[in-house]
Amino acid sequence: MPRPAILTVRTHGPGLTDITDCVSAALPPGDGVATVFLRHTSASLLIQENADPEVQTDLLAWLSRLVPPTTDPSMAYLTHTYEGPDDMPGHIKAALLPTSLSIPVIDGRMALGTWQGLYLFEHRDRPHDRQIVVAKT
Amino acid sequence: MPRPAILTVRTHGPGLTDITDCVSAALPPGDGVATVFLRHTSASLLIQENADPEVQTDLLAWLSRLVPPTTDPSMAYLTHTYEGPDDMPGHIKAALLPTSLSIPVIDGRMALGTWQGLYLFEHRDRPHDRQIVVAKT
Amino acid sequence: MPRPAILTVRTHGPGLTDITDCVSAALPPGDGVATVFLRHTSASLLIQENADPEVQTDLLAWLSRLVPPTTDPSMAYLTHTYEGPDDMPGHIKAALLPTSLSIPVIDGRMALGTWQGLYLFEHRDRPHDRQIVVAKT
Numbered sequence: 001m002p003r004p005a006i007l008t009v010r011t012h013g014p015g016l017t018d019i020t021d022c023v024s025a026a027l028p029p030g031d032g033v034a035t036v037f038l039r040h041t042s043a044s045l046l047i048q049e050n051a052d053p054e055v056q057t058d059l060l061a062w063l064s065r066l067v068p069p070t071t072d073p074s075m076a077y078l079t080h081t082y083e084g085p086d087d088m089p090g091h092i093k094a095a096l097l098p099t100s101l102s103i104p105v106i107d108g109r110m111a112l113g114t115w116q117g118l119y120l121f122e123h124r125d126r127p128h129d130r131q132i133v134v135a136k137t
Numbered sequence: 138m139p140r141p142a143i144l145t146v147r148t149h150g151p152g153l154t155d156i157t158d159c160v161s162a163a164l165p166p167g168d169g170v171a172t173v174f175l176r177h178t179s180a181s182l183l184i185q186e187n188a189d190p191e192v193q194t195d196l197l198a199w200l201s202r203l204v205p206p207t208t209d210p211s212m213a214y215l216t217h218t219y220e221g222p223d224d225m226p227g228h229i230k231a232a233l234l235p236t237s238l239s240i241p242v243i244d245g246r247m248a249l250g251t252w253q254g255l256y257l258f259e260h261r262d263r264p265h266d267r268q269i270v271v272a273k274t
Numbered sequence: 275m276p277r278p279a280i281l282t283v284r285t286h287g288p289g290l291t292d293i294t295d296c297v298s299a300a301l302p303p304g305d306g307v308a309t310v311f312l313r314h315t316s317a318s319l320l321i322q323e324n325a326d327p328e329v330q331t332d333l334l335a336w337l338s339r340l341v342p343p344t345t346d347p348s349m350a351y352l353t354h355t356y357e358g359p360d361d362m363p364g365h366i367k368a369a370l371l372p373t374s375l376s377i378p379v380i381d382g383r384m385a386l387g388t389w390q391g392l393y394l395f396e397h398r399d400r401p402h403d404r405q406i407v408v409a410k411t
Contacts, residue, residue: 003305003380004305004307004378004379004380004385006385031140031141031272032272032274033141033170033172033272033274033307033411035307035376035377035378037376037377037378037385038387039385039386039387039388039390040387040389040390041321041322041323041329041387041389041390046232047178047236048178048228048231048232049178049228052217054216054217055217055225055228057216058215058216058217058225058228058229059228059229059232061214061215062204062215062229063232066203066340067336077335078332078335078336079328079331079332080326080328080329080332088329088332091322091323091329091332091333092332092333092336094322095320095322095333095337095371096233096370096371097232097233098235098236098372099321099372099375100375100376100377101236101237101376102172102174102237102238102239102376103172103174103237104141104172104174104270104271104272105141105272106140106141111141111143111174111176111270112176113175113176113177113178113268114176115177115178116176116177116178131387133378133385134378135305135306135307135378135379137170137274137306137307137411168277168278168409169409169411170278170307170309170409170411183369184315184373185315185365185368185369186315186365189354191353191354192315192354192362192365194353195352195353195354195362195365195366196365196366196369198351198352199341199352199366200369203340233370234369234370235372235373238373238374239309239311239374239375239376240309240311240374241278241309241311241407241408241409242278242409243277243278248278248280248311248313248407249313250312250313250314250315250405251313252314252315253313253314253315274307274411
């Protein structure tokens, strides 16, 4: 097995960044399973629909209502707030959504469905450089 | 490693379909890890209790209240609605629940706990043929 | 590949137990992917921040509000209640949070980010002995 690759992805505040192509390019040939792992606890990885951008904005809107910023009165009981109102909600969203993805690979290509894309989901308000690790077994 | 297998599972509207046996039958002998991957973005895979069917109906009821159809006034802010009131909620549920499962295999058998079963969780109202990919590494 | 290892972890009621070191100790040398699997349906595995303990207590508080005990009037529609008010909520939390984790391994060490730890998340009120399976491929 080749050594796992570490990639850096720049995010631009809350929302999804398509990483399908950069993960695909990091895969060696042959059959197996691709493991994609995010080295952070206030962002997530996600497989979602790649066709209609409204799916992404709706998902972001729904999640922001389920886990509002700590400035929202409904979140006043939270204590981990000194890094900003988006900090603890970021950790909660990161608990609910995946930190790693496991995708079968056939002939060096991920066996994704037609409408599936791989995304990095940023939960913090500001842009971040996020590291992901790609391994194939 | 044998080539990953692609299986088709018929669902019958919202709820869980037990796929433990069909995944088990697709596994080659020996130790390793089974990866089960769903090629869709409005259904999920899930490991849950296999004993009391009330667990499944309660889980379905709870999730339907957390993510109601877009005909529910509380969901009026969503925009991706043209495929029906169960469409965007299906994508949200698919974000919250797993798209892939990774299960250690010992002597060709998944190392599941006594009360664990593997399920395909349909989020759309109508029956669908869903493709899952099973790989062993 | 060495045979997957089965470890037992004692929990102490609702909350997170750090399992990073015991999982690390079970990994054979070399590159690959570690799969950590929990053999239960009322507890979870989770990768979360390992620095500020407030993150863990806040996460527990948020999840307890999203999925309150079945003694809470808002949960009166649930039917699987005979094992106690923490039983069905435990299954719901176990559906929302991971049952397995997949982590790339470089030179025998998990490629975790600086602030990431591995946790067993108990959802039941009483202490339990929980089995986890660790495999490396």
